[in-house]
Amino acid sequence: MKKLIILLLILPIVSCVRVEDLSYDGIESVQVQSVGTSQTAIDLFVRASNGSGTNLTVARAELTLEKGDRTLVQARVDEKVKLPRKFDGTVRVPVNVRFEGGMLGAIGVMSTLSRGVQGTTVSGVVVARAGLMRKKYVIEDMETERFLRQFGIKLSDILQNIDL
16 A cells, blocks of 8 residues: 555656647648538647657647637647657647638638737637646637747748648
């Protein structure tokens, strides 16, 4: 019993992933899987690395882009996205995108983004797992520009990969 308690205390320490061990190096490509009137499925291929000795898994992610009190688009990752330990390469991220207002809403969002992200915010939840540890990150009304900068994402890269 004593060994089990020690093991439970040590495992969280051993399985920690430092932010410095992770990097996002841009969007490599975007592939549209399906287009519907209410939802579009895309695969994002991102260059990323995990220099830690622990596997990292994004179990679930839901993000909403809003302008004022109006929802523009919602993005959801339902499949687990794995970033293996000591990994440096391309990761597929399957995303389901729902534009408010259907196809007309999509055109409006693209028009808004082509002029920049001023006045827009991101909210949502990301659930990640590293080793045996699970963490839920909540994002509340973060300015989109700050959100993109925090993850090293450039709006121009996104627009370029969706041909705007």
